[in-house]
Amino acid sequence: MSKVSGLVHWSYQRAKNLDLVAKIQQQNSIKKTLYIERYPNKFKEEDIRKYFEYFGQIVRVELQYNVYNKPLNFCFVEFRTLESLQNAFSYFRSPAEETGNSGSKESPDRGLIKVWLKEEWLKLKDEYLEHRQSVISALKSQTCQAIPRTPEQSDFQGTICYMTGLFPKTSKAALAEFCGRFSATVEYIDYRGKDTKCHIRFNTPSEANSFVESFGSKIFYHIGPSDFTTDKTLSDSSGAPRMRVSILSGPEEKSYINKHLSTLTKKA
Numbered sequence: 001m002s003k004v005s006g007l008v009h010w011s012y013q014r015a016k017n018l019d020l021v022a023k024i025q026q027q028n029s030i031k032k033t034l035y036i037e038r039y040p041n042k043f044k045e046e047d048i049r050k051y052f053e054y055f056g057q058i059v060r061v062e063l064q065y066n067v068y069n070k071p072l073n074f075c076f077v078e079f080r081t082l083e084s085l086q087n088a089f090s091y092f093r094s095p096a097e098e099t100g101n102s103g104s105k106e107s108p109d110r111g112l113i114k115v116w117l118k119e120e121w122l123k124l125k126d127e128y129l130e131h132r133q134s135v136i137s138a139l140k141s142q143t144c145q146a147i148p149r150t151p152e153q154s155d156f157q158g159t160i161c162y163m164t165g166l167f168p169k170t171s172k173a174a175l176a177e178f179c180g181r182f183s184a185t186v187e188y189i190d191y192r193g194k195d196t197k198c199h200i201r202f203n204t205p206s207e208a209n210s211f212v213e214s215f216g217s218k219i220f221y222h223i224g225p226s227d228f229t230t231d232k233t234l235s236d237s238s239g240a241p242r243m244r245v246s247i248l249s250g251p252e253e254k255s256y257i258n259k260h261l262s263t264l265t266k267k268a
Contacts, residue, residue: 029078032085035121037074038114052077056084076118089115156257158205158247161212164197165243167222174226182214208247215245
């Protein structure tokens with residue numbers, strides 16, 4: 001073996017040994033670490049360290065944060081010895097009457113804090129991720145099998161009503177509530193805040209016809225954002241015109257559907 005190849009072999013073995021040592025150290029660290037959650041939100045690293053030092057010397061406290069650098073209210077605490085970890089673990093897992101109190105007036109109520117061995121927590125995490133992946137895979141499979149149907153113009157023929165005489169700056173919610181007085185289920189309302197007119201889509205042509213017939217049996221006036229009345233006296237004082245409604249048909253219906261086909265599938 002040449003000096004160069006020998007040096008390469010030595011370097012490889014050294015790197016391999018260092019990697020093995022790092023893995024062993026990591027495993028030992030995990031065995032002496034607790035996963036802790038549900039401690040008071042005001043607790044900072046020094047508060048957690050001070051509280052858990054009651055059970056033994058602390059090597060490190062690792063708080064966890066989200067992408068916005070906000071605390072997630074769980075952390076990892078690594079103890080110097082397995083004995084200290086077992087003391088803390090037993091304290092939180094045993095009934096209160098068996099262990100008594102830590103004696104620190106600053107300590108939070110033990111019943112609020114939950115602890116797991118980090119080894120235990122990692123296994124649960126892996127099981128959760130595996131389950132989530134299986135669910136996602138199943139949903140993707142179902143999505144791939146389903147063939148989405150593109151809405152067609154014929155789906156909406158005879159279902160769209162044109163209403164005029166509205167009070168400006170009303171709301172879609174007020175219009176939907178008004179239509180509900182006639183036992184009509186509104187699927188979609190096309191209304192812009194300053195208009196005095198709107199388009200309303202119903203689920204079927206029969207529902208649209210039923211609404212128009214019921215609406216036509218009375219004379220309505222829209223005198224306020226949510227105020228619909230049949231009192232002509234109130235209408236005269238406010239200057240509100242009579243409300244009118246009709247079902248779109250022919251070229252007018254075809255033009256409207258072609259223009260709004262993508263939004264007609266939305267709900268009110």
